[in-house]
Structures are given as structure tokens and as C-alpha cells.
Amino acid sequence: MARRTVKEAEDEIQSDQLEGFPHPRETAELIGHHEALSTVAAAIAAGRMHHAWLISGPKGIGKATLAYRIARTLLKYGAGSPVPPDLAMPEGDTVFGWIRALSHPDFLLLRRQVDDTGRIQNVISVNVARKAADFFALSAGEGGWRVCIVDSVDDMNLAAANALLKILEEPPKRSVFLLISHSPGGLLPTIRSRCRKLMLSPLGDQDLVRCVRAHFSELDGDDLALAARLAGGSPGRALAILRDGGLDRFREMLTLLMGLPEIDIAALHALGDRLSRANAEQDFDLLMEMLTGWLARMIRAGASGIIPEELAAGETALIARLCKAVPLDQWTEVWENINTLLRRADSVNLSRKQIVLSIFSRLAQTAQRR
Numbered sequence: 001m002a003r004r005t006v007k008e009a010e011d012e013i014q015s016d017q018l019e020g021f022p023h024p025r026e027t028a029e030l031i032g033h034h035e036a037l038s039t040v041a042a043a044i045a046a047g048r049m050h051h052a053w054l055i056s057g058p059k060g061i062g063k064a065t066l067a068y069r070i071a072r073t074l075l076k077y078g079a080g081s082p083v084p085p086d087l088a089m090p091e092g093d094t095v096f097g098w099i100r101a102l103s104h105p106d107f108l109l110l111r112r113q114v115d116d117t118g119r120i121q122n123v124i125s126v127n128v129a130r131k132a133a134d135f136f137a138l139s140a141g142e143g144g145w146r147v148c149i150v151d152s153v154d155d156m157n158l159a160a161a162n163a164l165l166k167i168l169e170e171p172p173k174r175s176v177f178l179l180i181s182h183s184p185g186g187l188l189p190t191i192r193s194r195c196r197k198l199m200l201s202p203l204g205d206q207d208l209v210r211c212v213r214a215h216f217s218e219l220d221g222d223d224l225a226l227a228a229r230l231a232g233g234s235p236g237r238a239l240a241i242l243r244d245g246g247l248d249r250f251r252e253m254l255t256l257l258m259g260l261p262e263i264d265i266a267a268l269h270a271l272g273d274r275l276s277r278a279n280a281e282q283d284f285d286l287l288m289e290m291l292t293g294w295l296a297r298m299i300r301a302g303a304s305g306i307i308p309e310e311l312a313a314g315e316t317a318l319i320a321r322l323c324k325a326v327p328l329d330q331w332t333e334v335w336e337n338i339n340t341l342l343r344r345a346d347s348v349n350l351s352r353k354q355i356v357l358s359i360f361s362r363l364a365q366t367a368q369r370r
Contacts, residue, residue: 024064025100028091029214031235032207033062036198037086040070047080050196051171054153056184057200060236064151066200067178071147072099074176075106078145108135108148112155124150129160136172146175153179153187161188168194202233211235216242223247229311230290241286249287253294254312256360260322261367263360272353284352288342291359295335302328326366334366 030037036055043049053070055063073087076095089096098104110128112121132148150156156164165188168177179195181187203211208228212219212235219227219242226247231238241247256268275284301307302323310316322331338359345355 024062025068025102027065027068028089028096030062030065030069030086031211032203033066033200034086036066036200037069039198041073041083041085041087044070044074044077044079044083045081049074049079049176051175052168052177052179052195053198054179054181054184054187054192054195055198055200056181058202058232058234059182060231060234060238060240061200061202062235063180063182063200064149066198067149067151067180068099070176070178071107071149072096074145074147075099075104079174106146108132108146110148110150111152122155123157124155124160125157126159126163129156129163132164132167132177136167136175144174146172147178148175149178149180151180153181153191154183161191165191165194203235204233205229208233208235208238212238212242215239226250226311229309244282244286246286246290249283250290251312253287253291254315254318257294257363258314258318260318261364263364268357268360269353272356275356276351276353280352284356288355292335292339292342295331295338298322299328299331299335302331322367330366334362337362 040053055067057063069087069089072089072093072095073083076089076093077083091097095104099107102109108131110124110132112124113128115121135148136146150164153161153164164177168191171177177195179191184192184197205225205228208231209224212224212227216224216239223242227238227242230241230246230250252271256264256271274280275287297308298319301319307316307319341350341355341358350358
């Protein structure tokens with residue numbers, strides 16, 4: 001079999017795409033984020049587009065989808081012209097097609113690249129960032145505006161960030177940078193200071209359910225509600241949970257926790273065996289994320305005295321029982337120890353089954369304390 005070229009690998013592997021679902025630049029609909037849409041639409045229509053926008057918020061809530069929506073609108077209409085208030089554009093529009101194919105002459109995407117082995121690199125390198133300088137040195141080819149999306153600016157190493165900063169300090173005319181960030185606090189302060197902030201909030205349950213229904217129309221109401229609550233307002237997370245069988249994993253985890261301080265040993269070993277299979281790394285990561293997240297949820301509930309809305313039958317009673325049985329500082333210590341173990345798992349050479357058995361053994365021992 002012929003070896004793939006780097007270009008072929010880039011066409012197949014995208015660092016900014018949720019596997020199994022359409023890429024944000026292929027997505028015509030954006031659910032929610034009405035305030036952000038209105039803010040940008042007003043700026044475009046008034047001809048007061050800031051040269052750099054920092055689009056931030058949790059992963060999977062639609063930041064990239066919004067960025068492509070802004071880019072398409074600006075490249076089609078320019079600034080100073082009336083635009084749709086929601087920046088909508090039909091998929092059949094020529095500009096939509098050009099952006100989808102990454103072939104618009106006035107559009108640049110900076111993202112992590114694929115190396116010679118076909119693997120996605122860990123960072124956006126300075127060589128990638130320097131493409132922006134070359135891009136903006138050219139004259140605009142179509143409507144007079146040029147747009148660069150960085151997805152995500154968090155991935156830039158220091159040299160790349162400094163290369164970007166040089167352009168932001170002396171921005172070319174009729175140019176716009178759309179910087180996507182999951183953790184803006186970690187960026188260079190000088191980059192943040194040169195951007196107009198556009199912070200997106202997690203979606204409400206109603207909007208989140210609409211997003212999920214578009215891809216999982218067969219789900220019943222209970223599964224939809226559980227996916228929405230587990231996702232914490234992130235459509236991307238909800239879709240990943242459903243794609244990876246996360247609802248079953250959560251219910252299986254909760255069933256084991258319900259027995260505390262006793263543990264169903266047979267069920268626990270069966271779970272450990274399944275998660276130790278060669279193709280189960282994603283299942284293991286998802287379960288561990290859900291478990292540490294649920295423990296944090298229980299600790300928050302105990303600290304505030306407010307029992308949260310029930311995720312599944314019996315969950316709130318479990319939270320109340322465990323918080324009453326054991327002081328919160330002991331549960332906090334367990335949560336910290338579990339996170340430490342997961343971070344060190346590779347270095348201490350523990351199998352996934354050993355990790356699962358160790359974690360649930362610690363939970364059972366803690367639940368027995370008074």
C-alpha cells in the first residue's frame with residue numbers, strides 16, 4: 001500500500017474536529033450564542049470591525065463554528081454593509097464552499113499540522129505562525145478583506161505566539177484575526193490586550209438538546225436529558241459522550257457507587273477486564289473523566305449544602321448519604337489522590353484494570369470511615 005502524503009493526512013486528520021461529526025467550517029447552523037452573533041453583526045454592519053477578536057469559552061460550545069460564520073460573512077459582504085443579524089449563510093453559497101474547501105484566496109487557517117508520520121503535532125509551530133505574515137503581505141484577492149482563524153491560539157508555542165503578536169501590534173488594513181481559545185488566561189497578556197473579547201457561555205439545556213437531536217434523533221427524553229446534564233453546556237462534549245457510549249458508562253459507574261461502602265467485586269473485575277482491552281483506551285479515559293467529575297460534583301454539593309438536580313435515579317440520595325457519612329476533607333483528599341494517580345499512571349506502569357481496582361478500593365475504604 002502506498003504511503004500517504006502529508007497533504008493526504010491533513011485532509012483526513014484535523015486537529016480541530018470532533019471525530020465522527022461535521023467540521024465547524026462545514027456547519028451552517030449555530031445554535032445559541034445570540035448575544036455574540038448580535039455583537040459581531042453590529043460591528044460588521046457599522047464598519048467598526050476590530051482587527052482581532054479573542055473568541056473564548058469551554059471546549060465544544062461552538063467557538064470554531066462561530067469563527068467560520070464570522071469569516072464567511074466578512075468575506076462575502078465586507079464591513080460597512082448590512083448583514084444578516086445571525087450571520088447566516090446557505091451552504092450553497094460560493095463563499096461557503098470556498099471556506100469549506102479552504103480555497104478562498106483571502107482566508108487563512110492556522111492550526112496544528114500533521115508531521116511526516118501522519119501524526120498531529122502537539123503545538124502550532126513558529127513556521128506555521130509565519131504563514132500569517134506571508135499571507136497578509138499579499139493584496140486581497142476578492143472583496144478587499146482578509147481573515148485569519150487560529151484554532152486554537154492556546155496551541156501556539158512561545159515563538160509562534162510572539163510571531164503572531166508582531167502582526168497584531170501593526171495589523172494590516174482590512175484584516176481580521178479570529179483567535180479561538182479554550183483557556184485565555186494562559187495566553188500572553190500582550191496578545192489578550194490587542195483583542196476584542198468575545199466570551200461564549202455554555203448552552204442551556206434546551207439549546208443543547210436541539211444540538212444533540214440533530215445527530216441522535218432516535219434518543220428518548222431521559223437519554224437526552226442525561227446527555228445534556230453530563231455535558232455541562234457543551235454540545236461537543238454531549239456528542240462525544242453519546243458517540244462513545246458515555247451514558248452506559250455513567251450508569252455503570254453510578255451503579256457501582258450506589259453500593260458503597262460495599263463493592264460488587266464481580267462487576268468491578270468485569271469492568272476492569274473490559275477497560276484493559278487494546279481498543280478500550282477511549283472508554284477508560286471517558287469513565288475516569290466522569291468519575292472524577294462526579295466526585296467533584298458531590299464535594300461541591302456537600303460544601304454548599306445544596307443537592308443538585310438528579311442525573312439518574314437515586315443519585316441525589318447517594319450524594320446525601322456519602323456526604324453525611326464522611327467529612328468533606330476526606331472526600332477531597334480522595335479526589336486529589338485519584339487525579340494524581342491518573343496523571344502518574346503511565347510512569348508507574350499500572351494497567352487500566354489495576355487503576356480501576358485501586359480507585360474503587362480507595363472509595364470503599366473511605367466510605368467505611370466515620
